[in-house]
Amino acid sequence: MQRVSVLGSTGSIGTAALDVIAHHPGELTVAALAAARNVELLARQANRFKPEVLALLDGDKVDELRRQLDYPTEIWVGPEGVAAAAAMPEADTVLVAIVGAAGLPATCAAAQAGKRICLANKEALVIGGHLVTRLVASGGAELLPVDSEHSAIFQCLWQGGREEVFGIYLTASGGPFRQFTREQLAQVTPEMALQHPTWTMGRKITIDSATLMNKGLEVIEAHWLFSLDWAQIKVLVHPQSIIHSMVEFTDGSILAQLGTPDMRLPIQAALLYPQRRPAPVRRLDFSTLSALTFELPDLERFPCLSLAYRAGMTGGTAPAVLNAANEVAVELFLKGELPFMAIPRVVEESLAGQPFGRAETLEEILAVDGEARREAARVAGKLKSKKTI
Ligand SMILES: NC(=O)c1ccc[n+]([C@@H]2O[C@H](COP(=O)([O-])OP(=O)(O)OC[C@H]3O[C@@H](n4cnc5c(N)ncnc54)[C@H](OP(=O)(O)O)[C@@H]3O)[C@@H](O)[C@H]2O)c1
Numbered sequence: 001m002q003r004v005s006v007l008g009s010t011g012s013i014g015t016a017a018l019d020v021i022a023h024h025p026g027e028l029t030v031a032a033l034a035a036a037r038n039v040e041l042l043a044r045q046a047n048r049f050k051p052e053v054l055a056l057l058d059g060d061k062v063d064e065l066r067r068q069l070d071y072p073t074e075i076w077v078g079p080e081g082v083a084a085a086a087a088m089p090e091a092d093t094v095l096v097a098i099v100g101a102a103g104l105p106a107t108c109a110a111a112q113a114g115k116r117i118c119l120a121n122k123e124a125l126v127i128g129g130h131l132v133t134r135l136v137a138s139g140g141a142e143l144l145p146v147d148s149e150h151s152a153i154f155q156c157l158w159q160g161g162r163e164e165v166f167g168i169y170l171t172a173s174g175g176p177f178r179q180f181t182r183e184q185l186a187q188v189t190p191e192m193a194l195q196h197p198t199w200t201m202g203r204k205i206t207i208d209s210a211t212l213m214n215k216g217l218e219v220i221e222a223h224w225l226f227s228l229d230w231a232q233i234k235v236l237v238h239p240q241s242i243i244h245s246m247v248e249f250t251d252g253s254i255l256a257q258l259g260t261p262d263m264r265l266p267i268q269a270a271l272l273y274p275q276r277r278p279a280p281v282r283r284l285d286f287s288t289l290s291a292l293t294f295e296l297p298d299l300e301r302f303p304c305l306s307l308a309y310r311a312g313m314t315g316g317t318a319p320a321v322l323n324a325a326n327e328v329a330v331e332l333f334l335k336g337e338l339p340f341m342a343i344p345r346v347v348e349e350s351l352a353g354q355p356f357g358r359a360e361t362l363e364e365i366l367a368v369d370g371e372a373r374r375e376a377a378r379v380a381g382k383l384k385s386k387k388t389i
Contacts (some may be wrong), residue, residue, distance in 0.1 A: 001026070001027070001029050002027060002029070002092070002271070003029050003030075003052075003090060004017075004028055004030055004093045004271065005030075005086060005095070005097055005110075006032070007082060007094065007095065007096050007097060007103070008034065008095065008098040008099065008387070009033040009034060009045055009097070010036075011027070011097055011098075012200065012202040012205075013095075013097035013120045013202075013263060013267065014095075014097045016262075016267055017091050017095050018030070018045060018049065019273070019319060020047070020267050021271070022049075022278065022331065023279070024268075024271075027272065028272075029313055030049040030050075030051045030052055031049050031052060031053065031088065031089060031091035032052065032054065032091060033045055033049070033053075033054055034055035034056070034057075034098075035055075035363075036056075037057065037061055039056070039061045039064050041052050041125040043065055043068035044068075046069055046073065047068075047233050048050060049072075051073065052074065053074045053075075053076060053088060054074070054083040055076045055082045055084070056081065056298060057078065057082060057102075057190060058077065059078055060174070064075050075361075077104070079105055080171065080357075082105075083105045083108075085106075086110040086337070087113035088193045091115065092115065092116060093108070093115060093116040093118060093257050093271065094115045095118040095270075095271070096110065096120060097203070098200055099121070099123075099204050100204065101123050101127050101320075101366075102120075103123055104124045104128045104362065104366070105170060106364065107124040107132055107261075108128070108131065109149055110133055110170060111136045111141045112141075113227070114139045114140040114141050115141050116141070117140045117144065117175045117265065118144050119143060120147060120267075121219065122217050122221040123323055125224045126217050126319050126320070127324075127365055127368075127369060128320075128362070128365050129220065129223070130224075131176050131361070131365060132269075133224055138243075138382065140255055143225070144270040145270065146263075146266050147221065148244045149171060149222075149244055149264070150222060150226075151170075151265075152243075153168050153245050153267075155257045155347070156246065156255040156256070157247060158179040159288035159361060164250045164251075165226070165232070165249060165250075166210075166232070167228070167231075167234060168222060168231065168232065168247050168248065169234050169246040169248070169254075170218055170219065170222060170227065170233065170234070170236070170246075170275055171235075171238040171244060172215045172236070172237050172238065172297065173199065173239055173241045174366075175197070175210040175211075176192065176210055177192075177210055178189075178237065181301075182341075185340060188339075190207075190336060193207050193210040193340060194206050194207070194258045196209055196210075198239075198240070198261045199263075201336060204330055204334075207333060207334065207343075208304075208326070210340075211343050211344065213303060213304035213305070213330075213343070213344075213347075214296060215235050215302050215305055215308075216306075216308020216322075217308060217321050217326075219233050219235065219305075219312060219320050221287035221310055222275075235297050236251045236295070236296070236297075237294065237295045238266070238298050239293060240292055240293065241261040242260075242292055243256045244256075244257050244258065244259065244266075247282040249252060255347055256299060258335060259281070262281045265279055266372060270277035272278045292386050303344040304326070304343065304347065305310070307344060307347050307348055307351065308322060311351060314356055315356075316358050317354070317356050317358065317365075318356045319349055320365055320372060321350055321360065321368065322347055323369075324350075324368075324373045325346050325351065325372055325373075325375070325376035325379070328373050328376035328380060329342065329343040329347060329376060329380060330343060332346075332380050332384075337384060342383045345379075347376075349383075350379050354372060354375060356380055363369055
């Protein structure tokens with residue numbers, strides 16, 4: 001029986017993970033649940049799965065949470081409480097499904113405590129890849145990808161062959177605006193951008209998918225997960241989202257992982273690794289697929305992807321600055337305070353305004369993140385007052 005702490009349990013990945021856990025009662029059980037402030041859903045989840053510990057970022061909501069629980073349990077609060085839920089001895093596995101840079105401290109805590117980490121929170125590797133991989137190695141932890149593309153690569157390498165990898169193809173749906181002109185992109189609203197053609201996801205990653213920043217973050221994530229050089233990581237737009245990614249080997253042979261676009265599949269692959277079990281997921285029916293198509297991403301219309309490659313190659317604190325600027329810009333866009341096309345501008349100008357050093361510790365990385373957020377807010381304020389972007 002694996003005892004799992006689900007951090008970010010009230011989100012899109014968190015709820016899908018609980019679905020997977022419920023599907024395997026003999027193999028998976030919930031040790032802890034953590035969320036930011038959605039106490040209604042957290043309480044419902046807790047009453048169903050009865051974990052020993054709940055962690056809540058917003059300490060002001062603890063009483064409200066306790067009132068809704070039908071059993072006695074510990075409630076830990078704040079970022080420290082969430083990190084403690086990642087490290088508690090009663091859990092074997094930690095599924096990190098917190099969104100954004102906020103997932104890094106818990107990921108580090110799980111690594112130091114030697115857990116199996118099922119990582120959905122790509123931002124942790126983007127801003128702290130160096131630190132996380134070091135802590136995983138020194139803490140005797142295990143790092144398994146949940147992101148569907150990285151799970152696909154991981155599954156292609158399941159039988160070995162890491163030494164013979166020539167490169168990988170990360171596939172991208174292209175998002176809802178794949179065929180939009182620059183003029184149409186300038187008119188995109190949050191409502192339009194929140195409609196993803198193939199995946200149902202949280203708000204931030206849905207916007208990242210529409211700008212292709214999501215794919216950029218995934219390139220950096222892949223660099224750390226699979227120890228690949230930047231030139232070995234290629235992106236292919238594949239609008240049907242059936243091939244989740246591919247590995248090319250030195251002899252030219254390519255392995256791909258296919259499946260319906262449902263995150264419960266990669267979540268289960270990570271939670272139950274190395275076992276395969278029936279999953280609560282619709283099977284792929286080839287008779288319903290007329291074509292699988294591929295095209296190269298358009299870096300002119302979607303500059304976030306090349307900004308991410310550039311930040312990754314620059315190294316040091318550049319990816320942390322890229323990520324912080326993106327988080328600030330996406331939040332302002334979702335509030336209707338910044339146009340869609342200003343997102344890459346905020347990121348580009350924030351990157352241009354920062355000297356890139358090294359940040360080795362969690363505290364140093366979080367300090368860079370904070371400073372980059374202030375710079376991005378300043379850049380965004382300047383862009384807001386402009387009539388054209
Ligand atoms: N959704 C997908 O299909 C998908 C696919 C691949 C990778 N990912 C990655 O998985 C992560 C989660 O994405 P999502 O789409 O599931 O996001 P989401 O739906 O917005 O959910 C985010 C979750 O994190 C919690 N949370 C936010 N800040 C927190 C903090 N500081 N401490 C503790 N909990 C916190 C939220 O709690 P409240 O509900 O209380 O606010 C919620 O449970 C992201 O890094 C994303 O890139 C997602």
